[in-house]
Amino acid sequence: MQHPEVLHEIxxxxxxxxxxxxxxxxxxxxxxxxxLASAHVQGNLVVLPQAHAGDFLRFCQANPKPCPLLGVSxxxxxxxxxxxxxxxxxxxxxxxxxxxxxxLIDEPCDVRALxxxxxxxxxxxxxxxxxxALLAEGIALRHVSQGRNVAMYRTNIQTARAGVFHxxxxxxxxxxxxxxxxxxxxxxxxxxxxxxxxVHIGDPAWIGIRSxxxxxxxxxxxxxxxxxxxxxxxxxxxxxxxAAARLPFAITxxxxxxxxxxxxxxxxxxx
Amino acid sequence: MQHPEVLHEIxxxxxxxxxxxxxxxxxxxxxxxxxLASAHVQGNLVVLPQAHAGDFLRFCQANPKPCPLLGVSxxxxxxxxxxxxxxxxxxxxxxxxxxxxxxLIDEPCDVRALxxxxxxxxxxxxxxxxxxALLAEGIALRHVSQGRNVAMYRTNIQTARAGVFHxxxxxxxxxxxxxxxxxxxxxxxxxxxxxxxxVHIGDPAWIGIRSxxxxxxxxxxxxxxxxxxxxxxxxxxxxxxxAAARLPFAITxxxxxxxxxxxxxxxxxxx
Numbered sequence: 001m002q003h004p005e006v007l008h009e010i011x012x013x014x015x016x017x018x019x020x021x022x023x024x025x026x027x028x029x030x031x032x033x034x035x036l037a038s039a040h041v042q043g044n045l046v047v048l049p050q051a052h053a054g055d056f057l058r059f060c061q062a063n064p065k066p067c068p069l070l071g072v073s074x075x076x077x078x079x080x081x082x083x084x085x086x087x088x089x090x091x092x093x094x095x096x097x098x099x100x101x102x103x104l105i106d107e108p109c110d111v112r113a114l115x116x117x118x119x120x121x122x123x124x125x126x127x128x129x130x131x132x133a134l135l136a137e138g139i140a141l142r143h144v145s146q147g148r149n150v151a152m153y154r155t156n157i158q159t160a161r162a163g164v165f166h167x168x169x170x171x172x173x174x175x176x177x178x179x180x181x182x183x184x185x186x187x188x189x190x191x192x193x194x195x196x197x198x199v200h201i202g203d204p205a206w207i208g209i210r211s212x213x214x215x216x217x218x219x220x221x222x223x224x225x226x227x228x229x230x231x232x233x234x235x236x237x238x239x240x241x242x243a244a245a246r247l248p249f250a251i252t253x254x255x256x257x258x259x260x261x262x263x264x265x266x267x268x269x270x271x
Numbered sequence: 272m273q274h275p276e277v278l279h280e281i282x283x284x285x286x287x288x289x290x291x292x293x294x295x296x297x298x299x300x301x302x303x304x305x306x307l308a309s310a311h312v313q314g315n316l317v318v319l320p321q322a323h324a325g326d327f328l329r330f331c332q333a334n335p336k337p338c339p340l341l342g343v344s345x346x347x348x349x350x351x352x353x354x355x356x357x358x359x360x361x362x363x364x365x366x367x368x369x370x371x372x373x374x375l376i377d378e379p380c381d382v383r384a385l386x387x388x389x390x391x392x393x394x395x396x397x398x399x400x401x402x403x404a405l406l407a408e409g410i411a412l413r414h415v416s417q418g419r420n421v422a423m424y425r426t427n428i429q430t431a432r433a434g435v436f437h438x439x440x441x442x443x444x445x446x447x448x449x450x451x452x453x454x455x456x457x458x459x460x461x462x463x464x465x466x467x468x469x470v471h472i473g474d475p476a477w478i479g480i481r482s483x484x485x486x487x488x489x490x491x492x493x494x495x496x497x498x499x500x501x502x503x504x505x506x507x508x509x510x511x512x513x514a515a516a517r518l519p520f521a522i523t524x525x526x527x528x529x530x531x532x533x534x535x536x537x538x539x540x541x542x
Binding site: 199 | 449450452453456457460468469470471472473474477497499542
């Protein structure tokens with residue numbers, strides 16, 4: 001748990017990314033990063049021993065929409081200078097998940113004790129950045145205004161296999177009126193590093209989703225009669241592929257407890 | 272009618288835009304321009320006396336998606352140097368329509384005899400350019416493969432009024448699978464000078480279209496169960512506003528008989 005006065009300081013959206021990371025590193029911040037340093041790009045984390053890192057890198061390369069790589073560390077190096085000043089990837093996230101043979105065994109706030117010199121870190125873009133761009137353009141997002149997690153679904157779209165990594169694409173869904181859906185395609189196309197354009201618009205059944213009211217992850221959100229469901233590739237895809245691979249050892253971020261990078265959202269705009 | 276040997280020479284998609292215009296000017300070409308000089312931008316024509324040209328220019332400026340202006344002539348000047356070498360707008364289209372008080376009174380191949388020194392020409396971008404881009408990206412268009420005119424519909428979307436010009440937006444519809452619809456938004460967004468991104472995707476009723484099987488202009492095209500109807504603003508919008516205004520005098524191109532400009536399609540790409 002964190003001290004309220006510290007939380008107050010860092011909850012400010014204008015706080016620096018480094019402040020958030022240092023708060024996580026000190027243990028003062030141990031929950032979500034949503035809304036913190038809100039101008040800054042946040043990323044999902046996967047840490048793997050070198051033995052599996054090559055396959056995972058190929059998986060991300062082959063599936064850039066669900067697995068957009070923002071950065072990959074040197075082997076054994078806990079820093080990621082391309083993503084931020086003085087990052088210690090072992091401590092700078094508020095909370096981690098530790099996996100052994102596909103089972104979640106711990107949710108620590110620090111993984112320094114588990115670190116070995118063959119670890120490779122992967123930071124993967126997340127939808128916060130494109131949601132920031134959509135909101136900035138005046139496109140309301142119901143799950144945001146309702147304070148819910150976005151609705152996510154397994155699809156019948158298969159990822160391209162790479163070594164032990166494979167599985168269905170997971171998508172997130174945001175209901176939008178048609179004109180906003182068109183504008184959302186334009187806006188999110190500018191952000192290939194954070195899932196890019198939608199992968200589907202319209203009938204959920206066409207991508208194998210049986211019930212829009214029953215998401216496989218996150219929370220359901222209402223779809224109004226004049227709205228289209230718009231689906232984006234989701235960063236849960238590599239998490240699911242990783243879990244299914246049942247590797248001897250892996251570390252990820254805990255849900256919602258992301259790496260806050262020094263990159264500003266607009267730096268990821270392709271044009 | 273045209274001599275078959277002349278037609279043969281100019282039907283070649285690689286023919287120059289000037290060749291097409293000269294064939295029209297000589298009378299050898301009096302029918303459609305579809306497929307001619309296929310790398311080149313074609314445009315719709317509206318010619319008005321100066322008394323109404325200001326209102327029409329404002330109408331186009333206020334409604335850029337249905338009325339994307341490629342060029343406007345000097346008053347009385349039949350050339351359009353920005354759009355092509357030695358254009359004589361009074362003769363370089365294969366066929367014209369002449370309107371008096373909103374009534375179609377003639378469809379001549381040449382309007383030099385009707386020209387006065389207060390005439391202003393407007394050339395408006397058409398969907399041929401974005402269709403060229405879609406086809407080049409491998410997105411099949413059913414009306415093209417079936418050799419039909421595109422299906423067009425009046426909507427309940429009102430244009431912004433300017434003087435005597437007003438009326439509903441007319442849209443063209445192309446059925447596409449969702450992934451192609453998303454790609455089509457991206458591709459056509461690059462071409463704001465030729466209608467740009469779609470104005471609607473999905474249920475036709477949301478924009479006031481009662482029956483997708485009964486277009487108001489053009490020909491119906493089948494919508495498959497796994498396809499979305501995708502709607503673009505259409506150059507028939509200004510034609511309909513012009514007809515409704517019942518001006519004392521106006522000249523337009525005849526349907527399908529466009530101005531072939533020297534501009535190459537890719538010159539209109541915004542990025």
